[in-house]
Amino acid sequence: MNDIIAAARARGRSQLTEVEAKQLLGAGGVPVADTRLATTAEEAVSAADSIGYPVVMKIVSPEIAHKSDIGGVVLGVENATSVSAAFAKITDAVAKAAPNADVDGIAVQAMVPQGTEVIVGGTTDPQFGPVMMFGLGGVFVEILEDVSFRIVPLEQRDAHDLIREIKGFPLLDGARGQEKADVAALEQLVLKVSAVMEDNPDIAELDLNPVFAYTDGAIAVDAHIVLSSEVA
Amino acid sequence: MALIDQERLHRALNPRTLAVVGDKGPQYNWLTNQKDFTGELYSVQLDENEIPGIEEKGITNYKSLKDIPGDIDLVICAVPRQVAPYVVADAIEKGVGGISMFTSGFAETKEPQGIELQEKLVQMCTDAGMPLVGPNCMGVYDRHLAVKFGNGLEHGDGGDISVISQSGTHGIGITNGAQSAGVKVRRTISIGNSIILNESDYLAYLMNDPETPAIAMYLEGTKDGRRFSNILRQATKKKPVIVWKGGRSTAGARAVNSHTGSLASSQAIWDAMLKQTGAIAVASIEEAVDAIAGLVHTKQPTGRNIALIAMTGGQSVAITDQFESYGFNIPELSDASYARFAEFFTVIGGSYRNPFDAASTIRSEAENLQKILEILADESVIDAGVALEFRSRGFEKPGDLDEILDLLDDYRNKTDHPVILLMPTHGVLSGNTEEAAQVKDRVVARGFAVYPSFQRGAQALGRIVDYHTVGAEA
Numbered sequence: 065m066n067d068i069i070a071a072a073r074a075r076g077r078s079q080l081t082e083v084e085a086k087q088l089l090g091a092g093g094v095p096v097a098d099t100r101l102a103t104t105a106e107e108a109v110s111a112a113d114s115i116g117y118p119v120v121m122k123i124v125s126p127e128i129a130h131k132s133d134i135g136g137v138v139l140g141v142e143n144a145t146s147v148s149a150a151f152a153k154i155t156d157a158v159a160k161a162a163p164n165a166d167v168d169g170i171a172v173q174a175m176v177p178q179g180t181e182v183i184v185g186g187t188t189d190p191q192f193g194p195v196m197m198f199g200l201g202g203v204f205v206e207i208l209e210d211v212s213f214r215i216v217p218l219e220q221r222d223a224h225d226l227i228r229e230i231k232g233f234p235l236l237d238g239a240r241g242q243e244k245a246d247v248a249a250l251e252q253l254v255l256k257v258s259a260v261m262e263d264n265p266d267i268a269e270l271d272l273n274p275v276f277a278y279t280d281g282a283i284a285v286d287a288h289i290v291l292s293s294e295v296a
Numbered sequence: 297m298a299l300i301d302q303e304r305l306h307r308a309l310n311p312r313t314l315a316v317v318g319d320k321g322p323q324y325n326w327l328t329n330q331k332d333f334t335g336e337l338y339s340v341q342l343d344e345n346e347i348p349g350i351e352e353k354g355i356t357n358y359k360s361l362k363d364i365p366g367d368i369d370l371v372i373c374a375v376p377r378q379v380a381p382y383v384v385a386d387a388i389e390k391g392v393g394g395i396s397m398f399t400s401g402f403a404e405t406k407e408p409q410g411i412e413l414q415e416k417l418v419q420m421c422t423d424a425g426m427p428l429v430g431p432n433c434m435g436v437y438d439r440h441l442a443v444k445f446g447n448g449l450e451h452g453d454g455g456d457i458s459v460i461s462q463s464g465t466h467g468i469g470i471t472n473g474a475q476s477a478g479v480k481v482r483r484t485i486s487i488g489n490s491i492i493l494n495e496s497d498y499l500a501y502l503m504n505d506p507e508t509p510a511i512a513m514y515l516e517g518t519k520d521g522r523r524f525s526n527i528l529r530q531a532t533k534k535k536p537v538i539v540w541k542g543g544r545s546t547a548g549a550r551a552v553n554s555h556t557g558s559l560a561s562s563q564a565i566w567d568a569m570l571k572q573t574g575a576i577a578v579a580s581i582e583e584a585v586d587a588i589a590g591l592v593h594t595k596q597p598t599g600r601n602i603a604l605i606a607m608t609g610g611q612s613v614a615i616t617d618q619f620e621s622y623g624f625n626i627p628e629l630s631d632a633s634y635a636r637f638a639e640f641f642t643v644i645g646g647s648y649r650n651p652f653d654a655a656s657t658i659r660s661e662a663e664n665l666q667k668i669l670e671i672l673a674d675e676s677v678i679d680a681g682v683a684l685e686f687r688s689r690g691f692e693k694p695g696d697l698d699e700i701l702d703l704l705d706d707y708r709n710k711t712d713h714p715v716i717l718l719m720p721t722h723g724v725l726s727g728n729t730e731e732a733a734q735v736k737d738r739v740v741a742r743g744f745a746v747y748p749s750f751q752r753g754a755q756a757l758g759r760i761v762d763y764h765t766v767g768a769e770a
Contacts, residue, residue, distance in 0.1 A: 185556025189565045191521035197556045211559050213568035215525055222572055229571075269557050 069266050069291065078291050081124045083171050085287040089272070092260035094253060096284045097176050103169040105151040109144045111172040118142050118175045121150045123158050124168040134161035140175065147172070176283055179276030180236060180245050184254060184284070186216070186261050186270035188292065194261045198254065200232040201274045208232075218258040223251040236277060245277035253282050268292040300493060305427045305501060308394025309436060309483070311369035311443060315340055315361060315392075317383050318375030318399075321349040326374050326398070328353075332442035332451045338364050340383075361386040369393040370443070372435060377401035377413055380431070384420050394427035396435030402489055404432055414491055421492045433488025434464035437471065439481060440507075450475055455482025456592040458508040460498045462487055463542070466514040466581060470540075473585035474512075478740035479592045482508050494519040496527050503531040512538040512588055525569050532574035536591055536763055539575045540584045541566050574766060576759050586747060586756035593745040594714035597761045599679030601625045603672050606685045607655035609647070611750075615685060615718070616651045618750040622758035626650055627677045636671045640664060662699040669707040680761055681713030683753055685720065686739070686746065697735065701742045714760070717746040718753045 065073070068088045072080050080088065086096040098115050101124060102108035112119045123136035131137050135157030138150040154170055181201025189195050192215050199211035212229035214222045227233065227250055238244040253275065261267055269290040276283050312335040319326045319339060327350065330337050339350045339357040350357045358364050361371065361383070371392050373383050380399045387395050402414035414431075421428045429435055434445040442451040446468055456479045461467030467486040474481050483505075485498050495518055502508045511531065518524040531537050541563075570577040576591075578584045602624045606612035616626055629650050637648035640657070641664075647653040648668075657664045672678060684704070708715045717739055719732065739746050747753035 183556075185559075187557040187560045189521065189560060189562070191518055191562070192525060192565055192569055193522050195560060195565055195568070197559060199559075205559070209559055211564075213560060213564055214572050215565070215569050225571065271556055 065266060066264050069264060077126050079126050080289040081126055081168055082287060083124055085289040089260060089284065089287055092256055094256040094260065094284060095282060096287060097174050099171050099173040101169045102172055105148045108151045108170060108172050109147045112147045115172060115174045120173045120175050121154060122171045123154055124171045125165045127165045128162055134158065176276060176285060179278045181274040182277055184257055184272040184275050186257065188268050196254065196258055198226045199230060200235060204232050216258050217262045218255060223254040226254060227251060243279045246280050246282060249282040250277055266291050266295065300427050300497065301425060304393055308370050308427045311335060311393065313367060313369050314443065315364060315368045316372045317361065320346055324349060324353065326372055327355055329444040329446060334441045361390050371395045373397045373399055375399055381416050384417055388420065388424040388426055396429040397431035398435060400432035402431055404489055418491050428492040429485065430488035434467060434486035437484040448472060454480040455507050456480045457510040457512055457588055458482045458502050459484040459512050460487060460495060461514040462516050463514055469581050470512055470514065470584055473581060474588045477585060477589035478743060479588055490519060496520060496524045499531055500527050503534055510536045510591055512584055514540045514542060516543040525573055528573040528575055537575045538578055538584060538587050539570055540578045576763050586752050587759050589745040590756040590760045593743050594716060594760055595708050595712045596764045597680040597714050600761055601627045601678050602680040603678050603682045604651040605654050605682060606651055609653045611685055612651040612653045615750045618754040622754040624680060629675050629677060633671050633675050640667055662703055665700060666703050669703055673707055673711050681715055682707065683716045683718060686717040697738055714757060715744065716753050716757055717744050718750055719746055719748060720750060721748050
């Protein structure tokens with residue numbers, strides 16, 4: 065079993081934290097926004113210095129789902145002084161809102177430029193096992209349910225079809241004067257996620273939401289991994 | 297079921313000796329079904345009241361499977377459920393090739409006795425490596441050997457497709473429908489509860505069966521989705537596989553803690569799996585039979601550019617709408633072709649631009665149709681052949697129809713492109729039902745795919761194009 069999953073299992077957790085999920089995906093070659101865990105303000109400054117400014121800072125706790133609602137997220141942190149201040153601010157806010165929460169620390173994440181939002185997901189079908197989903201972010205997935213699926217493992221052709229099958233594909237392909245997204249990079253990202261799911265049968269569900277697609281490259285900005293209730 | 301020996305399965309599915317156990321009068325359906333069976337047929341029946349009726353049919357009856365001299369390749373078991381384990385025990389002891397079990401009342405009843413009996417059969421057959429078809433099924437139909445599970449199943453040579461069906465009704469329906477469309481069904485296997493052999497085993501067998509050029513399946517679920525999708529992926533690389541998945545209910549509980557999980561309905565995953573494996577997915581028996589007819593009777597299209605020949609202006613609009621909605625292009629033809637059409641085509645109340653409005657040009661004579669088809673055969677833009685609104689009446693002389701079918705045959709042989717015929721039920725050319733049925737039978741006998749509406753023809757041919765051109769555009 066993967067070390068990150070084993071450690072989470074050992075702590076009795078059924079989900080990975082965002083930092084763990086990104087570590088796991090990153091190790092599998094999935095491009096993820098550089099995200100590091102800091103347990104002290106000093107560690108946070110050091111992480112931010114290394115990542116480069118500006119950064120995003122977020123509370124890391126498996127028990128806090130809606131981080132921004134309780135003041136657990138600070139965006140656009142520009143320098144070391146601000147990192148220290150944000151660390152204290154988030155720590156205080158979480159201590160007030162969720163005093164008993166199991167807190168790992170604070171994530172320091174590279175603030176990546178906005179791209180076209182897509183979602184790359186995975187789940188476990190009772191008949192066919194691990195499957196992957198693709199859709200455009202926001203209203204396209206939430207309201208229109210414009211998504212496509214393939215069974216893991218995906219081959220190159222499956223990644224190609226998965227992305228092109230959604231009705232909204234023209235929006236990635238330069239419709240209405242938009243810049244064309246790097247669909248080849250999205251295909252590679254999908255194939256890497258497929259390999260991560262294939263290699264880790266303990267992953268029951270997975271959401272990379274959003275993934276930013278650029279004219280050159282693509283990157284997972286947020287990641288959520290749910291473990292299977294039984295050890296695989 | 298990895299424990300089943302392939303040679304033994306082959307023996308069971310290609311029997312030279314057959315024993316029907318437990319058939320009952322007054323009909324003796326199972327024995328009667330085998331009246332054309334090409335091998336040795338025996339009956340096993342203990343009931344003294346039933347034996348005279350069996351012997352009257354000229355069939356030798358035994359009190360036990362074990363009493364039959366010589367080997368038995370396939371046992372058709374039609375006994376009451378509580379007797380089934382005894383028949384299976386005898387079959388194992390005798391070393392028969394396999395068992396096809398019509399008997400029902402097992403786990404499908406969801407009652408303890410049925411479940412317990414089924415578990416017993418599973419244990420016995422698993423231990424013995426016994427290929428068991430069913431239970432709760434119609435078993436096997438074999439065109440060559442005349443092993444049958446119903447009336448109206450053909451006995452003969454050849455074979456265009458084999459059928460696997462989780463439902464006996466749909467297995468018979470697809471087989472009959474295909475036969476009516478002029479398709480030779482090589483084998484049909486009704487798989488029932490699939491307690492030993494399941495859909496993946498049959499698919500694997502038919503995938504490697506040299507006498508099965510194509511496969512059609514009706515399924516409501518799968519015993520092992522990963523294995524099934526893996527075998528299906530291999531199978532579609534060897535031969536076309538049509539899959540009709542029935543039932544939209546979700547199979548099993550799914551933990552949903554993510555966005556993705558909430559969107560992944562069972563049907564969505566089936567649809568994705570069928571696309572991913574390269575199967576031809578259909579959604580009803582009509583679509584299944586339509587696709588079978590298209591697959592068997594049309595040449596391989598190499599693209600989506602089709603010539604549409606309708607008989608009136610209104611129909612030329614209707615036919616175009618349908619073919620466009622299934623992804624076809626109805627391209628303009630070359631100036632050279634148009635110049636040739638201009639020499640003879642009746643443009644008052646007609647058009648040769650594609651779609652064709654051709655009734656006043658073609659009438660019931662073959663001559664102008666011949667010219668049209670010759671020009672279309674030279675037309676390089678057309679790569680999906682011709683769809684022709686076909687008259688269901690008005691063939692004045694008996695030879696007219698044959699002459700027209702000869703021309704269509706010439707076209708498809710010369711171009712290697714599809715020809716499909718459309719006989720819309722509500723078209724102006726639809727004759728009285730009897731006459732239309734006679735015309736249709738003659739068309740089918742010449743090996744043409746014929747459809748009762750533009751929509752069904754367009755949908756079926758669209759699927760054939762998808763199948764033959766998949767991967768080409770990537």
